[in-house]
Amino acid sequence: MLWRIWAPPQSTRAVMQSVWIALIPGTLTSVWVFGPGVLVHLVLAGLGACLAEVIGRRARGLAATQALQDGSTLLTAWLLALALPPAAPLWLPFVAGLIAIGLGKQLYGGLGQNPVNPAMLAYAILIVSAPVAMTTGWIVPFQGWSTPMPLTGIGVGAVDGLTGATILDLYRTEFRELTAPEIAQHPLFSVGGLGIAPGVEWVALSHLLGGGFLFARRVIRWQAPVGFLVGLLGLAAFFAIDPDNTVPVLTHALAGATLFSAFFIVTDPVSGATSPRGQWWFGLGAGVITYLIRTYGLYPDGVAFAVLFMNFMVPLIDQYTRPRIHGESRSIRGSVRGRS
Amino acid sequence: MAECRIIQSPRRLAGGLQRADGKALSLSQPLMQMNPPVLQLALPDTLEDTPLERWSIGDQIEAGQPLFTTQEGITQACPRTATVESVGTGKTLSGSPTPCRLLNLTVVDPDPPRQPSLTPLPANPDGRTLRQRAADAGIVGLGGGGFPAHLKWQHRLHTLIVNGAECEPFLTADEQTMRLRAPAIWDAVVALMSALSLQRCVLVLEDNKPEALAALQAAYPSVLDAQDVCITVIQSQYPSGAERQLIWLALGLEIATTTSPVEHGIVVHNPVTLAALADALHGYPLTDRIVTVTGPSIVTPGTFQTPLGTPIDLLLSQAGGLRPGHHNVFHGGPYTGWPISNTAAGVRATTACLYAAPVVSQTPSPCIRCGACAEVCPVHLQPQQLFAALTHDQLDEALHVGLSQCLECGACDVVCPSNLSLTKTFQDGIQDHQLQQAEKQRADRARTRFEARNQRLLKRSEADETRRAVRRERSGSALDRIRAARAEETH
Numbered sequence: 033m034l035w036r037i038w039a040p041p042q043s044t045r046a047v048m049q050s051v052w053i054a055l056i057p058g059t060l061t062s063v064w065v066f067g068p069g070v071l072v073h074l075v076l077a078g079l080g081a082c083l084a085e086v087i088g089r090r091a092r093g094l095a096a097t098q099a100l101q102d103g104s105t106l107l108t109a110w111l112l113a114l115a116l117p118p119a120a121p122l123w124l125p126f127v128a129g130l131i132a133i134g135l136g137k138q139l140y141g142g143l144g145q146n147p148v149n150p151a152m153l154a155y156a157i158l159i160v161s162a163p164v165a166m167t168t169g170w171i172v173p174f175q176g177w178s179t180p181m182p183l184t185g186i187g188v189g190a191v192d193g194l195t196g197a198t199i200l201d202l203y204r205t206e207f208r209e210l211t212a213p214e215i216a217q218h219p220l221f222s223v224g225g226l227g228i229a230p231g232v233e234w235v236a237l238s239h240l241l242g243g244g245f246l247f248a249r250r251v252i253r254w255q256a257p258v259g260f261l262v263g264l265l266g267l268a269a270f271f272a273i274d275p276d277n278t279v280p281v282l283t284h285a286l287a288g289a290t291l292f293s294a295f296f297i298v299t300d301p302v303s304g305a306t307s308p309r310g311q312w313w314f315g316l317g318a319g320v321i322t323y324l325i326r327t328y329g330l331y332p333d334g335v336a337f338a339v340l341f342m343n344f345m346v347p348l349i350d351q352y353t354r355p356r357i358h359g360e361s362r363s364i365r366g367s368v369r370g371r372s
Numbered sequence: 373m374a375e376c377r378i379i380q381s382p383r384r385l386a387g388g389l390q391r392a393d394g395k396a397l398s399l400s401q402p403l404m405q406m407n408p409p410v411l412q413l414a415l416p417d418t419l420e421d422t423p424l425e426r427w428s429i430g431d432q433i434e435a436g437q438p439l440f441t442t443q444e445g446i447t448q449a450c451p452r453t454a455t456v457e458s459v460g461t462g463k464t465l466s467g468s469p470t471p472c473r474l475l476n477l478t479v480v481d482p483d484p485p486r487q488p489s490l491t492p493l494p495a496n497p498d499g500r501t502l503r504q505r506a507a508d509a510g511i512v513g514l515g516g517g518g519f520p521a522h523l524k525w526q527h528r529l530h531t532l533i534v535n536g537a538e539c540e541p542f543l544t545a546d547e548q549t550m551r552l553r554a555p556a557i558w559d560a561v562v563a564l565m566s567a568l569s570l571q572r573c574v575l576v577l578e579d580n581k582p583e584a585l586a587a588l589q590a591a592y593p594s595v596l597d598a599q600d601v602c603i604t605v606i607q608s609q610y611p612s613g614a615e616r617q618l619i620w621l622a623l624g625l626e627i628a629t630t631t632s633p634v635e636h637g638i639v640v641h642n643p644v645t646l647a648a649l650a651d652a653l654h655g656y657p658l659t660d661r662i663v664t665v666t667g668p669s670i671v672t673p674g675t676f677q678t679p680l681g682t683p684i685d686l687l688l689s690q691a692g693g694l695r696p697g698h699h700n701v702f703h704g705g706p707y708t709g710w711p712i713s714n715t716a717a718g719v720r721a722t723t724a725c726l727y728a729a730p731v732v733s734q735t736p737s738p739c740i741r742c743g744a745c746a747e748v749c750p751v752h753l754q755p756q757q758l759f760a761a762l763t764h765d766q767l768d769e770a771l772h773v774g775l776s777q778c779l780e781c782g783a784c785d786v787v788c789p790s791n792l793s794l795t796k797t798f799q800d801g802i803q804d805h806q807l808q809q810a811e812k813q814r815a816d817r818a819r820t821r822f823e824a825r826n827q828r829l830l831k832r833s834e835a836d837e838t839r840r841a842v843r844r845e846r847s848g849s850a851l852d853r854i855r856a857a858r859a860e861e862t863h
Binding site: 042043044045046047102104142143144145251253301302304306307308350354355356357358359360361 | 616617620626627628629737738739740741742743746750751752753754756757773774777789790791
């Protein structure tokens, strides 16, 4: 045909399943880098999420059997499992699943009604309430298969080499005494890989692959991911005029949750802006705030807070990015026409 | 040999649907003439007298004889010579709760009228004559709108657009008419251009109708050579044939829904309407229309020249009937059609298509704001936002984000992965809004009346007061006089 045919997945379930498929490469790479704990987390987060979904639906007087049919609950759990530290205590993913679906979704009326991203809400609540469990569970890349899974969280971080900081953590703590090139000499960079963000970079690139798949299937648009990357990396590139005291742009791109968030978090249609132009601003805002939190904030990675903040901005963004209706003059967009 | 200019439209609809068009289904058969033994005509609600005052059972009505005239001045002619079988009330096509008055006829002579029942007009009639003729011949928009043609010509007009887009899948009535009746269409164009002193005419076609294009080109009259007339070919895309979308594609003008195209001097007519107008010029009122009977559930889909009032059942059986199973029959096409609940009812002037498809039950799931609907919306609405507002009873918010601009084209329903009935929700919302407006108007009128009454009462009581005061004064002075007189007497 002369132009593209709109051929999206034909049902909500198919949309969710497309995202599942897109998450597979990143998940497999995570397992390779961080060990089987990722899969255990996936199961536990799934259990917590499903439990909350069933309870929530029961409480709302709906049939619990249909709860899991659309696949969105498991998707939220999956996103959470990938966002949590791989060696976090086992209660963490379960509680995260409960919070995400219980507080983040069912409380507002289920699928499509949540104002904020449920996975990011759970992440943010937990990083505030259980900061130790949420930050110390990072395994040194490629040692995941040789370290036993911690069951309770007690002793986590006690044994040197069992768990460690992420690359972004490392920069944050070492900048007090060292310059960026000196930090790059840290043994954590030499465990393998490209030397940008060891281990994590493979996971990030796998997510890029999954994101490409989602884009090709037209499940996501380019605006939100590109906006996010422009916001985050654009600021990083600008401040890279002082290379000694800033995290390198490539590290910003491949460490932490950058690419994962770009394709799977800021693209959430329910809690994000709804017009393509709005999605661009949404992504841009989330990227800028992520950079600010990473650089000046207390937390090593700020995607969760950035996305939550932008979620609350969505009504405003939607108001001012509404497409011009056919026949409507250009001046009245975003005005409060009709409300007098 | 006259040649018509053919222009490829440089514009294309943002949004819209690009789907298999299903038109070949009904075009594989030649046009067939329907000769129904009975007719059932719905009478307008606005008719003052009851049908029984007008006709008695057994009366013979000649083909072409006027049956009734609507408030808008449209006179409906009797489609065939027939006797009155019964008059009464019954169910409408859509099965709406308010019954309509029906005229049931038994056809005596199944052939279409051979003699013109109106006097043929001379060539190049003036505007007033043309308007009168269109009204007398019952010419309404046969594309599906049903709007009286002569009312559109009351405005000062400069451009005629012939809407041959027929963008909705499966519909072929316009295409068949353009193939078979191209000379009549041009005749009507010639008459309209001279009578209304139009400056230009654009005939718009989608690029999936090469045969219609060839027929129109072959029939192009040399009379139009001196005029600004062209055929514009647009890309096939639903809903390019919606009035404002078509004007934009043809002329590049955006017309807001707050104004009507005729106010801007642009009149849009369907080719079927123009062919009927050409017949009317020759003295034949509107008695028949072309109906496409099609859809996956029809055994032998085709196009039918159908007298108005032909029972839908009869038309369906003429097309081989429905396949076994559960089917819905729609009045109109697959996207804009509405289900017919009473298939015994008769064909109307607006019945361009009967579309039958198997009943599919789709359970809706919640909206996930994926935005697929916004991508296909031809007016760039955000159906997801409208839907959210309407399902939360926020009619004001829905109006704010453009509810009243909705074309009700149904493109969003087609792509929605959650199977939501978006268009239905919007139609309900628009209806609620209209009810509210009417209610508000009534309340406003009542308030004005109430205030006027208060004013009147106040004025009257003031007038009474002054009159009383005057009387009191007068009677007071009378008493004084009496007292004075008595006082004099006693002295």
